[in-house]
Amino acid sequence: MTTGVLALQGGFGAHLAALGAAGVEVRTAAELGQVDALVLPGGESTVQARLIERGGLRQALEQFVRSGKPVLATCAGLILCARYGWLDVSVQRNAYGRQVDSFEAMDDSGTRRLVFIRAPRIERVGGGVEVLATLKGEPVLVRQRNVTGACFHPELGSP
Numbered sequence: 167m168t169t170g171v172l173a174l175q176g177g178f179g180a181h182l183a184a185l186g187a188a189g190v191e192v193r194t195a196a197e198l199g200q201v202d203a204l205v206l207p208g209g210e211s212t213v214q215a216r217l218i219e220r221g222g223l224r225q226a227l228e229q230f231v232r233s234g235k236p237v238l239a240t241c242a243g244l245i246l247c248a249r250y251g252w253l254d255v256s257v258q259r260n261a262y263g264r265q266v267d268s269f270e271a272m273d274d275s276g277t278r279r280l281v282f283i284r285a286p287r288i289e290r291v292g293g294g295v296e297v298l299a300t301l302k303g304e305p306v307l308v309r310q311r312n313v314t315g316a317c318f319h320p321e322l323g324s325p
């Protein structure tokens with residue numbers, strides 16, 4: 167199984183490092199066609215959206231998401247999923263406070279150490295969305311069918 171990491175902008179390198187030989191960079195629709203799963207990394211969602219539109223990738227990504235293949239979206243990737251309707255959630259960008267740019271915290275179950283970097287806050291989850299992890303009662307890891315979205319950076323946390 168090959169996992170593609172959308173490599174237009176942002177933190178795709180850390181995902182590729184975590185994936186090792188199983189990971190490949192994806193920049194085109196043709197490359198997307200070669201992978202079995204996809205990571206939408208963190209970064210700057212406004213820049214990523216512009217590059218997706220400019221590169222004509224929006225439709226190919228949409229098809230990939232609808233195909234049911236696994237998608238992991240972190241941070242800016244989660245923002246894109248909300249924006250494009252790939253996850254039925256509403257997010258507020260940079261909502262964990264400007265003065266606290268980055269922080270680490272244990273999730274409410276006490277089992278995951280989470281790394282947040284100018285993270286979006288999930289303000290609403292739709293009916294079909296499962297909440298997999300929370301921080302102080304707020305959802306930080308969610309799943310809808312094949313799409314999993316994280317406010318934090320699993321690729322940077324301890325395993």
Ligand code: GLN
Pocket residue numbers: 207208209210211212240241242243245259260283284285286
């Ligand atoms: N603040 C970024 C945005 O709004 C997301 C930050 C991140 O991906 N770590 O797109």
